[in-house]
Amino acid sequence: MGLLTEGHPLSWEETKKYAQYVREHGVEQFINTYKELKDRRNDSLQWGDEVEFMIIRFDHEKKKVHLLLKAHEILPILMEPENQNPDDCTTLWRPEYADYMIEGTPGKPYGYLPVHFNMVEANMRLRRQQGQELLDKDEYVLSTSNFPRNGCPDCSWPTYKPTTDTSASASLFFPDEFIFADHPRFKILTRNIRLRRNSKVAFNIPIFIDTNTPRPFIEDFSIYGDTAGVNTTAAIKDHIYLDAIGLGTGCSCLQVTFQAQSIDEARFLYDQLIPLTPIMLAMSAASPIWRGYLTEIDCRWNVLCAMSDDRTTEEEGSEPLKNERFRIPKSRYSSVDCYISPDSAKYNDQEVVQDMNVFHKLIENDIDHLLAQHIAHLFIRDPLILFEEQLHLDDTKDTDLFENINSTNWQSMRFKPPPADSDIGWRVEFRPTELQMTDFENAALVTFIVLLTRAILTYNLNLLIPISNVDENMKFAQQRDALRHQKFHFRKSLATEQTPDAPFLTSIQKNKSQEPEYDKTECEHCLMTINEIINGSNKFVGLLNIIQNYLSNIDLDADTQDTINQYLDLISRRAAGTLMTNATWMRHFVANHPVYKHDSVVTDEIAYDLLWKMTKITNDEEECPEVVRKKPSKTTLDVTAAVEQDNNELEIKQSLINNNQ
Amino acid sequence: MSTNLLDVDQAIFEPLLSPLFPKATEILFYTGNTLALPKLMKKTNKSITEEIIEYISTVLQTMRIEMNEKQFQNETYVKFLPISDETSITNNYNGTSSDTEQLTREDLKFSVKIFLRSLDPELLSHTIDTVLNQLKENYLESVMISLPNLGVQIKLDDFLPLWRIIEDYIDKQKILSAGVCDFMLPLLSDLYDSCNHKPYANQINLGVCCSIPEELNKYVKEHNIQLLTHSDPIDIINETDFQEVIRKYCHEYDSINWKPLSIVRYNSVIKNRGIIKTKGFFIYAKRELRMN
Numbered sequence: 001m002g003l004l005t006e007g008h009p010l011s012w013e014e015t016k017k018y019a020q021y022v023r024e025h026g027v028e029q030f031i032n033t034y035k036e037l038k039d040r041r042n043d044s045l046q047w048g049d050e051v052e053f054m055i056i057r058f059d060h061e062k063k064k065v066h067l068l069l070k071a072h073e074i075l076p077i078l079m080e081p082e083n084q085n086p087d088d089c090t091t092l093w094r095p096e097y098a099d100y101m102i103e104g105t106p107g108k109p110y111g112y113l114p115v116h117f118n119m120v121e122a123n124m125r126l127r128r129q130q131g132q133e134l135l136d137k138d139e140y141v142l143s144t145s146n147f148p149r150n151g152c153p154d155c156s157w158p159t160y161k162p163t164t165d166t167s168a169s170a171s172l173f174f175p176d177e178f179i180f181a182d183h184p185r186f187k188i189l190t191r192n193i194r195l196r197r198n199s200k201v202a203f204n205i206p207i208f209i210d211t212n213t214p215r216p217f218i219e220d221f222s223i224y225g226d227t228a229g230v231n232t233t234a235a236i237k238d239h240i241y242l243d244a245i246g247l248g249t250g251c252s253c254l255q256v257t258f259q260a261q262s263i264d265e266a267r268f269l270y271d272q273l274i275p276l277t278p279i280m281l282a283m284s285a286a287s288p289i290w291r292g293y294l295t296e297i298d299c300r301w302n303v304l305c306a307m308s309d310d311r312t313t314e315e316e317g318s319e320p321l322k323n324e325r326f327r328i329p330k331s332r333y334s335s336v337d338c339y340i341s342p343d344s345a346k347y348n349d350q351e352v353v354q355d356m357n358v359f360h361k362l363i364e365n366d367i368d369h370l371l372a373q374h375i376a377h378l379f380i381r382d383p384l385i386l387f388e389e390q391l392h393l394d395d396t397k398d399t400d401l402f403e404n405i406n407s408t409n410w411q412s413m414r415f416k417p418p419p420a421d422s423d424i425g426w427r428v429e430f431r432p433t434e435l436q437m438t439d440f441e442n443a444a445l446v447t448f449i450v451l452l453t454r455a456i457l458t459y460n461l462n463l464l465i466p467i468s469n470v471d472e473n474m475k476f477a478q479q480r481d482a483l484r485h486q487k488f489h490f491r492k493s494l495a496t497e498q499t500p501d502a503p504f505l506t507s508i509q510k511n512k513s514q515e516p517e518y519d520k521t522e523c524e525h526c527l528m529t530i531n532e533i534i535n536g537s538n539k540f541v542g543l544l545n546i547i548q549n550y551l552s553n554i555d556l557d558a559d560t561q562d563t564i565n566q567y568l569d570l571i572s573r574r575a576a577g578t579l580m581t582n583a584t585w586m587r588h589f590v591a592n593h594p595v596y597k598h599d600s601v602v603t604d605e606i607a608y609d610l611l612w613k614m615t616k617i618t619n620d621e622e623e624c625p626e627v628v629r630k631k632p633s634k635t636t637l638d639v640t641a642a643v644e645q646d647n648n649e650l651e652i653k654q655s656l657i658n659n660n661q
Numbered sequence: 662m663s664t665n666l667l668d669v670d671q672a673i674f675e676p677l678l679s680p681l682f683p684k685a686t687e688i689l690f691y692t693g694n695t696l697a698l699p700k701l702m703k704k705t706n707k708s709i710t711e712e713i714i715e716y717i718s719t720v721l722q723t724m725r726i727e728m729n730e731k732q733f734q735n736e737t738y739v740k741f742l743p744i745s746d747e748t749s750i751t752n753n754y755n756g757t758s759s760d761t762e763q764l765t766r767e768d769l770k771f772s773v774k775i776f777l778r779s780l781d782p783e784l785l786s787h788t789i790d791t792v793l794n795q796l797k798e799n800y801l802e803s804v805m806i807s808l809p810n811l812g813v814q815i816k817l818d819d820f821l822p823l824w825r826i827i828e829d830y831i832d833k834q835k836i837l838s839a840g841v842c843d844f845m846l847p848l849l850s851d852l853y854d855s856c857n858h859k860p861y862a863n864q865i866n867l868g869v870c871c872s873i874p875e876e877l878n879k880y881v882k883e884h885n886i887q888l889l890t891h892s893d894p895i896d897i898i899n900e901t902d903f904q905e906v907i908r909k910y911c912h913e914y915d916s917i918n919w920k921p922l923s924i925v926r927y928n929s930v931i932k933n934r935g936i937i938k939t940k941g942f943f944i945y946a947k948r949e950l951r952m953n
Contacts, residue, residue, distance in 0.1 A: 041763055042763070042764075042768065042933075044933035044934060045933060045934045045935055111933075112932070112933045112934055112935045114935070261934055454934075454935045454936060457934070457936045458696070458936050458937040458938075459696065550937065552892070553928050553930075553937050553940055554930070554935070554937070555772060555803070555862075555887075555889050556889060556890055557887055557888055557889055557890070558865065558867060558873055558888045558889070558890050559888075561867060561890040562867070649837070649838065649861075650770070650802055650837055650838070654767055654837075656834065657799070657800060657834055658767070
């Protein structure tokens with residue numbers, strides 16, 4: 001959702017003029033935050049998920065499904081409880097890029113009690129219900145990564161035709177009316193990205209070649225209007241051409257943010273989760289269909305990278321550097337470029353483009369090299385949107401300008417310093433996961449990540465591999481059916497030296513580094529399938545086994561145990577390939593549809609049937625045993641009274657004892 | 662024992678000519694903090710029985726390898742304890758993890774599960790005292806009592822003396838909350854009605870009773886008892902297995918007559934972050950010796 005500042009936005013020219021100003025003050029704000037809060041300790045575990053729902057409308061007579069441009073109508077109603085009573089909501093709502101998107105989060109973060117894992121699904125379901133209540137007949141809330149026929153003619157309700165000469169995006173496919181208009185941010189972003197790079201965004205997705213797909217595949221753009229020819233110079237054969245920011249930012253994500261106990265722990269967890277970003281991307285793959293065609297990709301990530309890319313040709317490298325400051329290899333929406341903990345330095349094996357003025361400023365202020373590098377890298381970017389009110393702030397108190405840059409670097413992980421004036425600590429955001437069609441799956445993925453962080457911290461694990469290998473994995477992860485067919489670089493042994501002493505156990509386990517033949521240059525990582533990574537093999541422990549070990553030491557109540565077991569079972573089976581990803585299931589659905597001509601085209605009717613089926617699955621009216629196998633869930637919104645009582649009792653007793661001592 | 666444990670995989674032992682602890686009538690194994698990566702990361706989950714037998718094996722093998730075989734000749738209560746550095750970890754909460762952690766006792770929650778193989782109340786006291794002493798803690802947040810028979814077979818009158826011991830420790834603020842394991846109705850409700858300090862939880866094995874009986878569910882919700890889960894076997898370790906592991910590495914006379922009486926599994930968790938800090942076991946056994 002990003003920073004939803006109120007106020008008066010500046011024009012692009014003015015925004016550009018203030019770029020250096022924003023950077024300087026942003027860095028100043030970060031330095032102040034760092035100095036003030038770097039010693040903050042013992043923040044408890046708090047975490048939350050973000051779900052970007054889509055609203056759609058079915059026309060059962062015409063067998064068509066539309067993106068419903070109604071977010072602007074229902075969001076004010078959804079946000080009313082927060083306006084009335086901001087500290088006491090079960091859910092919170094925000095707008096997102098498109099007028100067919102509504103973003104929901106839990107009202108209060110989940111906490112550290114095991115029973116909190118049993119609340120996630122119930123809260124997600126509640127959010128869905130709250131949205132659904134405000135819709136009319138044939139209108140539904142859906143959770144999926146990408147609307148398959150987004151950008152096709154008449155894919156919205158009401159319908160609009162893109163107007164390439166006057167729109168903010170100049171897209172052939174994505175009308176301006178799709179953009180959420182009640183907050184200026186999204187249109188301004190659209191316009192400014194295009195103005196900065198001085199061209200439309202463009203991306204080409206390889207089409208899935210089926211038995212009847214025309215070879216070569218060259219799309220006929222004439223249906224999109226007279227100016228179509230001029231606009232499609234960036235299209236290439238055998239590919240699906242996308243030309244609008246909204247075709248990327250109008251996709252939905254599943255994100256998890258959690259609070260660490262200190263800045264060091266936040267940096268540690270940020271790093272440890274980086275190798276997991278491609279793994280979770282592959283596990284959650286849910287976007288095989290783009291602009292009505294089956295493609296060779298199963299994920300939205302690279303599309304978003306390209307559609308949010310504000311780099312000029314000089315920065316990209318297709319023209320020599322004259323006016324720009326840096327050659328920049330990646331879009332501002334991309335996988336992370338470096339680890340940020342001091343111990344991780346040796347794994348940063350790629351050059352990181354940095355603003356050296358920023359870097360030196362941070363070093364002068366006693367910020368260490370790795371963190372300084374990270375910030376200096378984020379700050380190579382220009383602000384994309386600026387409000388007048390942000391220009392005259394108190395750098396010792398406000399963080400808006402820092403957030404301006406931090407929140408418009410859309411990376412696979414985000415390191416989030418405490419906001420001004422709050423009791424919130426250092427946080428980490430995990431961002432790559434694709435949104436699944438059921439609350440059960442989304443809760444399972446989110447729970448898995450959080451449990452993994454607890455296990456990593458308990459056992460002092462190290463998952464790091466060179467960042468270049470992580471980037472390679474990100475490429476592998478997005479390919480068609482990557483989960484079952486690809487291998488990924490993954491660390492072979494997750495043990496570290498910093499585990500608590502346990503003499504009897506180190507004796508049982510041969511300590512390899514003491515053997516004379518131990519080769520220090522032996523590679524720490526190797527290629528593994530998702531199945532091996534998650535479920536283990538005779539050579540690798542498997543992430544699920546680590547989590548199970550952790551859970552066996554925690555007091556779990558019966559309901560939470562049952563819920564977590566079901567979630568981990570889903571993860572296990574999906575990794576093993578016995579359950580399908582959403583993407584694979586969608587491909588099967590299309591392939592087996594009576595109307596499908598095996599020409600890679602997902603027609604209106606096929607899309608209608610697919611989304612109707614998904615809607616029924618989501619609402620528990622139909623099963624989808626190929627993807628999800630579960631019993632009725634024990635998830636609940638309430639933390640049971642017994643647990644609260646237990647904790648209260650302990651607090652009282654502990655303070656009693658402390659008073660006596 | 663005061664030494665690092667060695668790599669013992671390949672050791673082969675000569676038969677002993679005389680017993681190592683001929684006078685011992687009590688024996689204690691205390692693992693110290695077992696949270697260790699290398700073993701964990703190589704093998705899939707072991708059962709608690711396997712873990713314990715493996716630990717005892719290693720301790721005895723190490724003793725043999727180091728030939729500290731004289732040290733227990735005159736002992737009546739043989740204690741195999743971890744090296745002294747080890748116990749300091751449980752007290753030095755900063756431990757070996759990052760220097761930025763500044764934990765206090767309040768940040769931690771100690772949970773202890775005591776598997777009793779006898780209904781002798783004194784055994785329970787001895788066990789609790791041993792745990793408190795070795796962990797060097799003044800109090801434990803949660804203690805769960807488990808008996809080898811399923812709760813359905815024990816009678817309230819047999820169990821109450823044990824619960825009275827627990828209540829005593831609660832009164833002295835050495836235990837903050839206590840619970841039971843595998844109790845069904847009516848035993849659970851009978852206990853609840855007869856005692857002063859109510860059990861805060863009942864731990865059941867979902868593998869054994871696949872779904873929770875409806876009336877049990879109702880009862881615990883009405884009486885604010887947490888229904889927790891475990892996957893421990895009914896009997897953690899029996900006489901035969903315990904004696905056999907000793908016999909394997911010691912003299913035959915060292916192994917006779919031992920009866921494991923109490924096994925304890927403990928852990929400490931950083932309460933508000935869900936991170937396990939320490940974990941370990943105690944195994945206590947007794948025997949009678951026939952004097953030659």
